[in-house]
Amino acid sequence: MPTIYDVARQAGVSAATVSRVLNGRQSVDPDMVARVLAAVRELGYRPNAVARNLRRSRTTLWAVIISDIGNPFFTATVRGIEDVAQQAGYSVVLCNSDENPAKEETYVAAALSEQMAGVIIASAGSGKAAKALLESSIPVVAIDRKLPRGEVDTVVVDNEAGAREATEHLLGAGYRRVACITGPEGVSTADLRLRGYASAMPGEPLVVRADFREQGGYDAMSALLSGPDRPDAVFVANNLMAVGALRCLAEHDVNVPGEMGLVGFDDIPWADLVRPSLTTVAQPTYELGRMAARLLVDRIASPSGKPSTVVLPAELHARQSSRLT
Amino acid sequence: MPTIYDVARQAGVSAATVSRVLNGRQSVDPDMVARVLAAVRELGYRPNAVARNLRRSRTTLWAVIISDIGNPFFTATVRGIEDVAQQAGYSVVLCNSDENPAKEETYVAAALSEQMAGVIIASAGSGKAAKALLESSIPVVAIDRKLPRGEVDTVVVDNEAGAREATEHLLGAGYRRVACITGPEGVSTADLRLRGYASAMPGEPLVVRADFREQGGYDAMSALLSGPDRPDAVFVANNLMAVGALRCLAEHDVNVPGEMGLVGFDDIPWADLVRPSLTTVAQPTYELGRMAARLLVDRIASPSGKPSTVVLPAELHARQSSRLT
């Protein structure tokens, strides 16, 4: 691999001049520019970003740490992030924690060690990861889920209102006994959606905690079906678990929506092709990503200043799975 | 941010000793180890990976460049890659080219500049990106799609056989006029699946090219429906396009499988929940990722040596969408 000195020698100039040409921030004699560019081409020179980052003490990389790469919600959000990042001159490094706090800590440590310019994170709930981020003073934006005891820029949807609306929708359709399958305790989306559900329930709440994954939703639904107090409808606090629940119901020949109503949180790409089509509380994923990225750009530009929290609205998409009559 | 010298001063040792303690490759006096670790903790020291990478002239990062983060095929494959990478001490940096050759080139350039340890790529078809990779001598493994004129380690499924089987399956079910919706010319999966289809077709092939995305599948199906020579079945060369085609058929009230049979390539997570459930040629995604990662580990260990190509079998999952009777 040729270095900047090889290029300098080839062009008959100093390394400083090559650097100036390549970074284009200072004016350089046109002749020299031409010679340098020719030398770059001849040698196939590629600047060493590691050296540049070290010298500049900064990088143009963002770590985007999401908790499940298999969840369409996150992949759609990432698209929004990427579009803004690219425009602002940053590259996005995607990290998949798989809802595993240990993996999440590893990725946070890597982001800090690699001196990344900023972090966007949907925390899997690791207090350690959050602590490391907050202590490091690296610019951080939390998405989807609040960072545990973290005073950072945050973009979320109105989980409580969305969950309440979903529950009221089921009750309004005529279901009597609405259960809730939510996510792990301590994950803000799980707790807030549960609260929204509970606030809309007139009677005793019926709650099962699972892990925000498809199999978890399946198992939770299974437990509800064989439990002592079988519900006639269920609000499921995320999309993958809703799919799992739906599969469980199909396998047990429980008619949806006749015998069991179902509403999920987070849309899925093919909610309308599934039968019965899935009623969901949809989130503005792409916009959420864009907003988070914009906040990060601003935070990098001005690291001090009070963090802001943006709450985006969620919207009920009524489809077949909640249509009792 | 404290440096290794701050730690050294605090612990009353040299920077070299701190480095040795932290990297644990040389034996160090236990007393010193304790002092160093204490100093590290007190100062909240975190090694600067950028400096280390520069000094060592290598990194422990892999760039995994996929062409569509919204495609479950790729996300499942990434899981397999990650598991092997982690075990081998590498971190995975995921890059989404969005089927856009320009983006792909950008990511390849970044991977090279950042001195990444290796690249796993499902090429969006950019000859330029392939050229840059091959010239650089960075370890590369191609997945899913062959790298344009690239002699590199490759993991693919048997696209031609899978497509042939899908087509024969439709013909065997009693469909007469089977069309094919495939991907962009020059992308090996698109061309090979087309070839497999054509080899199984007794009569004149009926082919539409699209872009491997859902909307493309929708539009292609639309064109087939209104074309002069309407088919009674269609083999769709990837999963997202199959979903698009299905949606198009649903919106046009074309009965599937009665009026139109459908087989897709690549499974989708909810193929069995969609109605009609989707017949697909499924690929061993997770295993594909693991295999690619293992090849990359080997290639990094021994950069010379002939590249190998691994062909994994694809498997037809017959469901409702191809059941004529």
Place this chain on the structure above:
DNA sequence: GTGAAAGCGCTAACAA
């Protein structure tokens, strides 16, 4: 407008 030289933070020869 250009070049010489210092130094980003770390690791690895080499000496002691």
Place this chain on the structure above:
DNA sequence: TTGTTAGCGCTTTCAC
């Protein structure tokens, strides 16, 4: 076993 020292490749003063 430990410390001294050089240098990875680049950018950025500082002098000219």
